[in-house]
Amino acid sequence: xxxxxxxxxxxxxxxxxxxxxxxxxxxxxxxxxxxxxxxxxxxxxxxxxxxxxxxxxxxxxxxxxxxxxxxxxxxxxxxxxxxxxxxxxxxxxxxxxxxxxxxxxxxxxxxxxxxxxxxxxxxxxxxxxxxxxxxxxxxxxxxxxxxxxxxxxxxxxxxxxxxxxxxxxxxxxxxxxxxxxxxxxxxxxxxxxxxxxxxxxxxxxxxxxxxxxxxxxxxxxxxxxxxxxxxxxxxxxxxxxxxxxxxxxxxxxxxxxxxxxxxxxxxxxxxxxxxxxxxxxxxxxxxxxxxxxxxxxxxxxxxxxxxxxxxxxxxxxxxxxxxxxxxxxxxxxxxxxxxxxxxxxxxxxxxxxxxxxxxxxxxxxxxxxxxxxxxxxxxxxxxxxxxxxxxxxxxxxxxxxxxxxxxxxxxxxxxxxxxxxxxxxxxxxxxxxxxxxxxxxxxxxxxxxxxxxxxxxxxxxxxxxxxxxxxxxxxxxxxxxxxxxxxxxxxxxxxxxxxxxxxxxxxxxxxxxxxxxxxxxxxxxxxxxxxxxxxxxxxxxxxxxxxxxxxxxxxxxxxxxxxxxxxxxxxxxxxxxxxxxxxxxxxxxxxxxxxxxxx
Amino acid sequence: xxxxxxxxxxxxxxxxxxxxxxxxxxxxxxxxxxxxxxxxxxxxxxxxxxxxxxxxxxxxxxxxxxxxxxxxxxxxxxxxxxxxxxxxxxxxxxxxxxxxxxxxxxxxxxxxxxxxxxxxxxxxxxxxxxxxxxxxxxxxxxxxxxxxxxxxxxxxxxxxxxxxxxxxxxxxxxxxxxxxxxxxxxxxxxxxxxxxxxxxxxxxxxxxxxxxxxxxxxxxxxxxxxxxxxxxxxxxxxxxxxxxxxxxxxxxxxxxxxxxxxxxxxxxxxxxxxxxxxxxxxxxxxxxxxxxxxxxxxxxxxxxxxxxxxxxxxxxxxxxxxxxxxxxxxxxxxxxxxxx
Numbered sequence: 018x019x020x021x022x023x024x025x026x027x028x029x030x031x032x033x034x035x036x037x038x039x040x041x042x043x044x045x046x047x048x049x050x051x052x053x054x055x056x057x058x059x060x061x062x063x064x065x066x067x068x069x070x071x072x073x074x075x076x077x078x079x080x081x082x083x084x085x086x087x088x089x090x091x092x093x094x095x096x097x098x099x100x101x102x103x104x105x106x107x108x109x110x111x112x113x114x115x116x117x118x119x120x121x122x123x124x125x126x127x128x129x130x131x132x133x134x135x136x137x138x139x140x141x142x143x144x145x146x147x148x149x150x151x152x153x154x155x156x157x158x159x160x161x162x163x164x165x166x167x168x169x170x171x172x173x174x175x176x177x178x179x180x181x182x183x184x185x186x187x188x189x190x191x192x193x194x195x196x197x198x199x200x201x202x203x204x205x206x207x208x209x210x211x212x213x214x215x216x217x218x219x220x221x222x223x224x225x226x227x228x229x230x231x232x233x234x235x236x237x238x239x240x241x242x243x244x245x246x247x248x249x250x251x252x253x254x255x256x257x258x259x260x261x262x263x264x265x266x267x268x269x270x271x272x273x274x275x276x277x278x279x280x281x282x283x284x285x286x287x288x289x290x291x292x293x294x295x296x297x298x299x300x301x302x303x304x305x306x307x308x309x310x311x312x313x314x315x316x317x318x319x320x321x322x323x324x325x326x327x328x329x330x331x332x333x334x335x336x337x338x339x340x341x342x343x344x345x346x347x348x349x350x351x352x353x354x355x356x357x358x359x360x361x362x363x364x365x366x367x368x369x370x371x372x373x374x375x376x377x378x379x380x381x382x383x384x385x386x387x388x389x390x391x392x393x394x395x396x397x398x399x400x401x402x403x404x405x406x407x408x409x410x411x412x413x414x415x416x417x418x419x420x421x422x423x424x425x426x427x428x429x430x431x432x433x434x435x436x437x438x439x440x441x442x443x444x445x446x447x448x449x450x451x452x453x454x455x456x457x458x459x460x461x462x463x464x465x466x467x468x469x470x471x472x473x474x475x476x477x478x479x480x481x482x483x484x485x486x487x488x489x490x491x492x493x494x495x496x497x498x499x500x501x502x503x504x505x506x507x508x509x510x511x512x513x514x515x516x517x518x519x520x521x522x523x524x525x526x527x528x529x530x531x532x533x534x535x536x537x538x539x540x541x542x543x544x545x546x547x548x549x550x551x552x553x554x555x556x557x558x559x560x561x562x563x564x565x566x567x568x569x570x571x572x573x574x575x576x577x578x579x580x581x582x583x584x585x586x587x588x589x590x591x592x593x594x595x596x597x598x599x600x601x602x603x604x605x606x607x608x609x610x611x612x613x614x615x616x
Numbered sequence: 617x618x619x620x621x622x623x624x625x626x627x628x629x630x631x632x633x634x635x636x637x638x639x640x641x642x643x644x645x646x647x648x649x650x651x652x653x654x655x656x657x658x659x660x661x662x663x664x665x666x667x668x669x670x671x672x673x674x675x676x677x678x679x680x681x682x683x684x685x686x687x688x689x690x691x692x693x694x695x696x697x698x699x700x701x702x703x704x705x706x707x708x709x710x711x712x713x714x715x716x717x718x719x720x721x722x723x724x725x726x727x728x729x730x731x732x733x734x735x736x737x738x739x740x741x742x743x744x745x746x747x748x749x750x751x752x753x754x755x756x757x758x759x760x761x762x763x764x765x766x767x768x769x770x771x772x773x774x775x776x777x778x779x780x781x782x783x784x785x786x787x788x789x790x791x792x793x794x795x796x797x798x799x800x801x802x803x804x805x806x807x808x809x810x811x812x813x814x815x816x817x818x819x820x821x822x823x824x825x826x827x828x829x830x831x832x833x834x835x836x837x838x839x840x841x842x843x844x845x846x847x848x849x850x851x852x853x854x855x856x857x858x859x860x861x862x863x864x865x866x867x868x869x870x871x872x873x874x875x876x877x878x879x880x881x882x883x884x885x886x887x888x889x890x891x892x893x894x895x896x897x898x899x900x901x902x903x904x905x906x907x908x909x910x911x912x913x914x915x916x917x918x919x920x921x922x923x924x925x926x927x928x929x930x931x932x933x934x935x936x937x938x939x940x941x942x943x944x945x946x947x948x949x950x951x952x953x954x955x956x
Contacts, residue, residue, distance in 0.1 A: 049956065178956070225955035235951060239942050243934040244704045246697070263951060267943035274930035276941045278704040280923075283730040287697035290690070290727070294701020297688055298666065298709065299935030302701060320691055410952050413945045418938060451935060452666040452686035452702065452709050459663060462679055464689040473634075474679075 022077045024212045027087040029101040033065030039154035040071040046175040048226045051217030055081025056405035062343040068097045082523035083598040142192045152193040159197020165214045229401035232372040234259035236379015241418045244302035245279045246291035251343045252399040253333035256305035285310035289317040296327040299451040301383040303329035308337040319358025320465045321392035329382045334398040336596045345596030346399035348567040354394040366546040367395045370521040372408040384419035400519040400598040422448040426456040437461040437472040445491030499545035510539040513559035517543040526601035556584035565591040623659035631656045633683040643795030643821030648680045654805030666709045670695040674716035674743035693724030696731035706933035707924035711738035721757040732785035735813040737922035745823040746834040753826035764831030778818045788813035788920035791913045795821035803851035813920035846912025850879035890916045
C-alpha cells in the first residue's frame with residue numbers, strides 16, 4: 018500500500034537527551050510544507066534518562082489523533098530499543114540506532130529493521146563531545162528527510178525560523194542534518210518506503226501548529242488577565258510560564274510598568290486564596306493547576322461560590338487520583354471541578370477542545386467569572402495542553418471585557434441603598450462594589466459564613482435557603498451565557514455521539530471510520546457545564562447516544578443521570594482511561610460493536 | 617474628643633463598626649478600639665482601607681471597626697494570601713488584617729511565613745491568646761510549654777514565638793504588645809499605618825473564657841505581671857506639637873515621610889536599636905528565656921520595598937486595567953508567527 022501524506026512516525030529517546038528540538042524541527046517542517054500534522058509527546062515524570070516517545074502523525078484528511086501503532090519507529094534509546102520495536106505495525110520500519118547494540122536475534126522478523134550508526138554520522142560535525150550527544154538527534158532528522166523526500170530548503174527554513182539569530186547553532190544543526198542525509202543517500206538507497214511526503218504548498222497558510230497551554234496563555238494576555246498566582250505543577254506549568262513570557266513583552270505600560278502581576282505561591286491553597294483576594298478587589302485573576310492542586314483548592318472554591326467572588330482556575334488535567342500519572346492525560350477532574358467544595362456547589366466549567374478554544378476561553382473565562390461573580394474552572398488536559406495541534410490562526414479578539422455588575426461611587430449616589438447580595442435583576446446575579454470606591458455606602462463585609470442580602474451575618478433558616486436558591490438561579494443564568502455546544506447533525510441519523518475536550522480529535526476520526534462502515538452518526542461536543550438546552554434537545558432527538566469520556570467512572574454520564582435522568586437509559590458510555598491520548602480505533606471499535614448488537 | 621474632626625474631616629465615630637459579639641471583657645475588643653483610635657488619629661480615609669481576616673474569634677473583629685471600609689473574613693489560615701491578592705489588584709489600598717494564633721501559627725503558618733518574605737504592605741495583627749476559643753479551649757501552637765488548659769491538660773510542646781519567626785522570615789516591622797496597653801498599641805499602630813511593608817504586631821490578648829485561670833500563662837494576671845516594656849513609644853501626627861518633655865539622652869526621634877514622628881524612650885538597661893535585626897533576635901531570646909512578655913517595637917526597616925514595587929506594578933490599580941492593555945493586532949501576528 019503506497020500512500021501519500023499518510024503515516025505515523027514514533028521517535029523513541031531518553032528524556033533530557035535533546036531530542037525535543039529535533040522532533041520539533043521535523044514536525045514543523047512537515048507542517049510548513051502544507052501537510053496536516055500533529056505531534057504528541059509521551060514523556061516520563063523525570064528530568065533526565067527515562068524513556069520518552071514523540072509521535073508525528075501526518076494525515077491527508079487532517080486526522081492527527083494518536084494511533085496505537087506507527088509506520089516507522091526511530092529507536093534511539095538503548096534501554097528500550099527492544100520494546101520500542103513493538104511500537105510499529107507488521108511490515109513497518111524500524112530505524113535502529115546501531116549505538117543501541119541490539120543483537121540481530123532480537124530484531125523483529127516481520128518488520129524492516131535498518132541499523133544506523135548515528136554517533137558515527139555526527140563524528141565529523143563537531144569536536145565537542147557534549148554537542149555530539151545532541152546532534153545525533155539531528156542526524157535522524159537528516160536520515161528521515163532523505164528517506165521521506167523532505168526538501169533541504171524546507172528543513173533549512175524551519176531551522177532558521179526556530180533558532181532565530183543564533184547563526185552558529187543553525188550552522189551546526191544544518192551540518193548534522195546534512196551528514197544524516199548523506200549517510201542515507203549512500204547507504205539506504207535500496208530502502209523504498211511504501212509511503213511518501215508530497216508538498217502541499219499553501220495548504221497551511223493561515224494556520225499554526227501549537228500546544229493548548231501556549232494558546233491559553235495567549236488568550237489570557239489578550240483577554241485582560243492581570244493577576245496570576247500559581248504553584249508549579251505538571252502539566253499546567255507552561256500555561257503560566259508562557260503567560261510570563263508573553264506578558265513581559267506585550268503587557269508593559271508606556272512608563273515601563275507591568276500591567277499584570279505574577280506570584281509563584283507557596284502552595285495551591287495560597288494560589289487560589291491570592292486569586293480570590295485579587296478577584297474580590299476587582300482584578301481579573303487566575304491560577305493554573307492540575308488535579309492535586311484542584312483538590313487543595315476545594316475550600317476556596319466554595320468561598321468563591323458562596324461569597325460570589327470572581328476567580329478562574331485553569332486545570333490542565335492529568336491522571337489521578339493522588340499523584341497518579343503526572344505526565345499522562347485524562348478527563349478525570351470533571352466531577353471534582355463541577356462540584357468542587359463541601360456543601361451544595363456547582364461551578365461553571367469550560368471545556369476547550371481545540372487550541373482555538375484555549376485562546377478564546379482565555380478571555381471568556383474572565384468575562385463569565387466577572388459577569389456571574391463566581392468561580393469558573395477551565396478543564397483542559399495534557400493532550401490538548403502539551404501536544405502540538407494544527408489550528409487556524411487566532412482571530413484578533415474584538416470583544417470588550419465583560420466586567421459585570423460593579424457599582425461606581427456615582428452609581429451608588431444615584432442608587433440609594435446598596436445591598437451586596439440582593440437579586441435586583443432577577444437573574445441571581447447581585448451587584449458589587451470594589452474596595453477603594455469613594456462613597457460612604459460602598460463598603461460591605463464579605464464572609465464565607467451565612468449572610469443576608471446586606472452581607473450581614475445570619476444563621477436564619479429562611480435567609481440561608483433564599484440565598485442558596487438564588488445561587489441556583491444564578492447557575493441557570495450561567496446556562497444561557499456559557500459557550501454553546503458544537504453540533505454536527507443530519508436529521509435522519511438516530512445515533513448520536515457526545516464528547517468534550519480532547520476527545521474531539523479521535524472521535525471525529527472514529528465517526529469517519531463508522532461512516533465508512535455505514536454507521537452514520539450525529540455529533541455534539543459540549544463546551545461547558547452546566548448542561549444547556551441544546552444538549553437536552555440532542556439527547557431527546559436520538560435513539561442512542563454514545564458519551565465518550567476519558568475516565569473510568571463515566572463522570573459526564575453521571576451528571577446527565579442526575580440532571581436529565583429521563584434520557585439516561587438511552588445513553589451508552591465509551592470510556593478510555595489508560596492515560597494515553599484517546600485513539601480513534603478504540604472509539605470506533607466500541608461504538609461499532611455496540612451498534613452491531615443494537616441493530 | 618470624639619466630636620473633633622480629623623484631617624480628612626471625619627469624627628472618631630466614623631471609624632467604628634458593628635457591635636462586637638465577643639465575650640464581655642475579651643482582649644480583642646480592646647484591640648478593636650486601639651485600631652479605631654489609630655486610624656482616626658492618622659486621618660486615614662476609610663474607603664482607602666481593606667480589612668482582612670481568616671477564621672476564629674479574632675477574625676470576626678474586622679466587622680467591629682472601620683464600618684466604611686470593605687472587609688473580607690476569608691478562610692482559616694489564608695488571610696495572608698488573600699491580602700496578597702488584594703494588594704496585587706489594588707496596591708493603593710491600605711490593608712489591615714486581624715488573625716489569631718490558631719489562624720496564623722497553625723493552619724496558616726506556611727502562608728504567614730511566605731507573606732513575610734514577599735513583604736506585602738499590610739498591618740498584620742495576631743490577637744494571641746494561646747488558645748482556641750471558638751472550639752472551646754484547646755491549646756494553640758503559641759501556648760507556652762507548661763501552660764495549663766481550663767480542662768487541666770498541661771501543654772508539653774514548645775510554643776511558637778511569632779516575633780522571632782517573623783524576623784527570621786524577613787519581616788520588615790516586628791512588634792509585640794498587650795491588648796490592654798493603649799499607650800503602647802496606638803503609637804505602634806500609627807507607625808504601622810505608615811510602614812511600606814508587612815507590619816507585624818503580635819498582641820497578647822487574654823481569653824477571658826478559656827485561658828484566664830490559675831496555671832494559664834496567658835491569663836490577665838500572668839501577662840500583666842510578666843509584661844516588660846522594651847521602650848516607651850510615642851507617636852506625633854504631622855503638624856502636631858510634641859507635648860511631653862523627655863529627659864535628654866533618653867529619647868530618640870524618627871521623622872517619617874509625611875512629617876509625623878516616632879518617639880522612642882529607652883527603658884531597659886540593655887541597649888536596643890530598632891534598625892538592628894540581630895539585636896531584635898537577642899532581646900526576644902533573652903525575654904523568652906526569662907519567661908517575660910517583652911513588648912515594644914523590636915525591628916523596623918523604614919526603607920523596605922513592598923511587593924507591588926518589586927513587581928513594577930503601575931500607579932493605577934490592576935483592577936482598573938481594561939481593554940487598553942490588550943496588545944495590538946501586530947503583536948498577535950508576531951506571536952502567532954512563532955508557531956507557523
